[in-house]
Amino acid sequence: MSESFDLEPGAVLTRGERAARWGGGTQRGIEPSTRTPNVFLYADPAEAGKFGYVDGWAPDGDVFLYTGEGSEGDQQLAQGNVSVLEHRRQGRALRLFVAVSGKQRGGKLHRYVGEFEVDRDIPFTREDAPDALGAIRSALVFRLRPAGSVEHRESDASHVDTAMIGPRAELVGVERAVAVESDRKATPGGKARRREAELTEQYRAWLEAQGHEVKQWKLHLPGQVAALRTDLFDVTAGEIYEAKGSIARESIRMAIGQLLDYRRHVPVPGAVLAVLLPARPSDDLVDLVTSAGMSCVYRQDAGSFARVGPATVS
Incomplete structure (x- = not known):
């Protein structure tokens, strides 16, 4: 020109x-x-x-x-x-x-x-x-x-896919996150992502030790370049997990919204949803998760995990 x-x-x-x-x-x-x-x-x-x-x-x-x-x-x-x-x-x-x-x-x-x-x-x-x-x-x-x-x-080359014309979901192996920042240099967001990655990896190993097959859903959405990935998908139980590195209310509210978004695109009728946390949150936040029809799964001191199931509707 x-x-x-x-x-x-x-x-x-x-x-x-x-x-x-x-x-x-x-x-x-x-x-x-x-x-x-x-x-x-x-x-x-x-x-x-x-x-x-x-x-x-x-x-x-x-x-x-x-x-x-x-x-x-x-x-x-x-x-x-x-x-x-x-x-x-x-x-x-x-x-x-x-x-x-x-x-x-x-x-x-x-x-x-x-x-x-x-x-x-x-x-x-x-x-x-x-x-x-x-x-x-x-x-x-x-x-x-x-x-x-x-x-x-x-x-x-970019590391992401090109924009899709239509939606597509594929079940893929769990993508391992690589932590490269030290706690001293990492941004608050970087520290949170690393905590989530560590929690996700621990829970994946815990599920697989019990004989469960664990994958991720990779979701390509119309007009979006980067694919969405669920944190974990328990193939054996048909359960989608969203992990958070904090038990703060803001993090848990975000996890609930993300899970609802994933379920719109994951081609598994009746998929179960669960929020994965590093510790048990307050009773009110447990109720928030379960009242949304989701399980609250959290890490215990011994390195095992506990679950509070969703609220039942009478």
């Missing part, structure tokens, strides 16, 4: 070098230029994981998934995100770069991937992802399609 832009896909340069030639800032992920009709997009795999970003080529290889800007709270269609969504109307080209070095004197090096445009049918999806404070928020994920010659590397 801009004849003055002569950079070839695969070329490597710093943000400063790009700004000197074609304008745009040097600090943000989305940098519209006031000098040339371009919007410069920067993806950084090393930083993306901190915020749950999914940046990269979707498995079909035709779409590059790019997370919008905004590190805290729900991402909004404002500022840089609007410049991406409306780039055609504004007569701007979307030019994508991927970081290929860490911080260094003169600035990080970025590889130019090529020119893109937002997908005309599904320009973006909304995905749940942790923000900079570890809280779950709604993030914008733009679906970018090549608008010319681009460099396509396997190393730039």
Whole structure:
């Protein structure tokens, strides 16, 4: 779209070098230029994981998934995100770069991937992802399609599936969570996710020791990039579990809502629901869970688990 832009896909340069030639800032992920009709997009795999970003080529290889800007709270269609969504109307080209070095004197090096445009049918999806404070928020994920010659590397692949046209559920093996943060460095949200992962793994092992088959449901939903996964599914008992690393009311209320959402999509008629907790909560919260028709399962001091069944309706 801009004849003055002569950079070839695969070329490597710093943000400063790009700004000197074609304008745009040097600090943000989305940098519209006031000098040339371009919007410069920067993806950084090393930083993306901190915020749950999914940046990269979707498995079909035709779409590059790019997370919008905004590190805290729900991402909004404002500022840089609007410049991406409306780039055609504004007569701007979307030019994508991927970081290929860490911080260094003169600035990080970025590889130019090529020119893109937002997908005309599904320009973006909304995905749940942790923000900079570890809280779950709604993030914008733009679906970018090549608008010319681009460099396509396997190393730039995203770890999530592309948006589905229709719903699909598949029973899969339990995905082991890998904890890489120390307690000192981890965000509050990161610590909570690690506690949930440890609790889930302990309960999975406990169920399997009793001869139960344990899996997960992987749920692909219309218009959503990232698949939902139930924490556990006890195949033997037909029971869906949502684990929480805290017995606080907020966590338990969230678990109840998540289980109701899962049951809408899991193809198991009459699936049983259970909230898995690291300790027994207050009697009022146990009643909250069981009055919703769910079991409250909690870890005991000896490492075993106890269950309070759902309330019966007379």
